[in-house]
Amino acid sequence: MGDHQAVLSLLGTLQQSLEQDLPEIQARLDAADLPGVHQLMHQIKGFAPVFCVDELVAQVFEMESLSRGQNLQALRDAYARLAPRLEQLLAEVRARLAEPR
Numbered sequence: 001m002g003d004h005q006a007v008l009s010l011l012g013t014l015q016q017s018l019e020q021d022l023p024e025i026q027a028r029l030d031a032a033d034l035p036g037v038h039q040l041m042h043q044i045k046g047f048a049p050v051f052c053v054d055e056l057v058a059q060v061f062e063m064e065s066l067s068r069g070q071n072l073q074a075l076r077d078a079y080a081r082l083a084p085r086l087e088q089l090l091a092e093v094r095a096r097l098a099e100p101r
Contacts, residue, residue, distance in 0.1 A: 008101070011093050014047055018090040022083065029076055037075060038067035044086075051093075056085050 021040050028036035041064040048060040059082045066075045 008097065011097055014051055015090065015093045015097060017043065018086060018093070022086055022090070025079065029079060032072055034067055034070070034072065034075065038064065041067050052089065059085065
């Protein structure tokens with residue numbers, strides 16, 4: 001993955017993305033904007049394999065796949081399961097970035 005500074009830089013990008021995207025995903029779900037959810041989940045899918053365990057990666061991929069369809073309730077249900085895990089990831093990233101360097 002590169003040197004320590006590069007990893008910290010990537011974690012900073014991940015933090016910023018999650019802070020912006022998580023509330024936006026919920027807003028788009030509330031507005032029934034499936035294409036908008038798909039766009040955001042596609043972005044998250046890009047970094048998931050780098051930073052997440054396999055089970056979380058699978059959930060992200062499932063959510064991104066569901067967002068291509070028309071079943072809003074299935075998408076909302078999937079996000080209800082996924083959101084707490086992404087919030088936990090965000091908390092872990094924040095904690096790591098707050099550690100003394």
